Amino acid sequence: MTTTARIGTRFLARAAALAAAGALTLTACAEPGDGGEATASGDGVTGTVTLYTSEPQAKIDEIISAFNEEQPDITVEVFRAGTGDLRARIAAEQATGEIGADVLLAADVPTFEGYKDQDLFREFTPSDPDALLEVAVDPDGYYVGTRIIPTVIAYNTNDVDEPPTSWAELAEPDYSGQVILPNPDISGAAAFNASAWSLNPDLGPEWIEELGANAPQVAESNGPVAQAVAEGSRPIGIVVDYLVRDLAAAGSPIGVSYPEEGVPYITQPGAVFADARDPEAAELFLDFIVSTRGQEIAVEQNYLPVRDDVGTPENAPSLDQIALFDQNLQAIARNQAAAVSAFTEAIR
Structure with missing residues (x-):
């Protein structure tokens, strides 16, 4: 498997319906909120996405701010911790019967493979899957890598x-x-x-x-x-x-x-939990991260991207090097x- 291989047509089956909307409230490092079903507002989507992530705070803030420009009626609440601490939190929440997150964005594939085996994730297909590197996409369609690290x-x-x-x-x-x-x-x-x-x-x-x-x-x-x-x-x-x-x-x-x-x-995967309270909003957020604009931000943040149409960071080798x-x-x-x-x- 090469890093420049493309994913096959099996990932083209679904696409997220993206649309413009009106005002985003950004809450960084907040405890998870109550969520609620996403609803339509004109042609856009409203709702709350609770994100569990190991991404550095300043970097995830930049991503959410850019997402705000496209989906301003979706609130993103962030709980940030190391991947090990996130796993411990999720395990504790499973024991009480309800995971507090809608989206998980963390470091390693084995964590995501384990959660997939437990049926904790929804199926997710990016809106532009043929643009992504094959190594970044779960062949079963439950998570997607967001950068090559x-x-x-x-x-x-x-x-x-x-x-x-x-x-x-x-x-x-x-x-x-x-x-x-x-x-x-x-x-x-x-x-x-x-x-x-x-x-x-x-x-x-x-x-x-x-x-x-x-x-x-x-x-x-x-x-x-x-x-x-x-x-x-x-x-x-x-x-x-x-x-x-x-x-x-x-x-x-x-x-x-x-x-x-x-x-x-690692590919720092992202996935939407099966019990996400705002699944449409959650999928829109994850889809943005691997979109052209989301991956341009990744490059600006010194990451190697998961698509080859956005360049690479200054002074960084390309993946084929x-x-x-x-x-x-x-x-x-x-x-x-x-x-x-x-x-x-x-x-x-």
């Missing part, structure tokens, strides 16, 4: 003259005590990576053990990892690539290396819990 090696350009060019190098003695990485118990991307690395024939559990023997520092999530490298408290970090571009653009001494074995990547892991998502999902446990034990 590789994990890379970051380095402080003041402290590192010759950055590592492979994952294998990070397990060498020279890098003992030099590396910082995110906690896979909290970060969905880090949990996904633990499984992807353990299944990679060039790395596997042996590399994870060797990396752990080098006593890497563990940060809560990708953000603190990138900051630590930029500030020089650790010269090397394992981190998602867009954060490196964000900091470099702001003037921080941080660079990026794409390892020669390839890079694991990056060696991506050949990822079997079902195998990664099945292996993830055991891989996270082994990875956590190794780096403890």
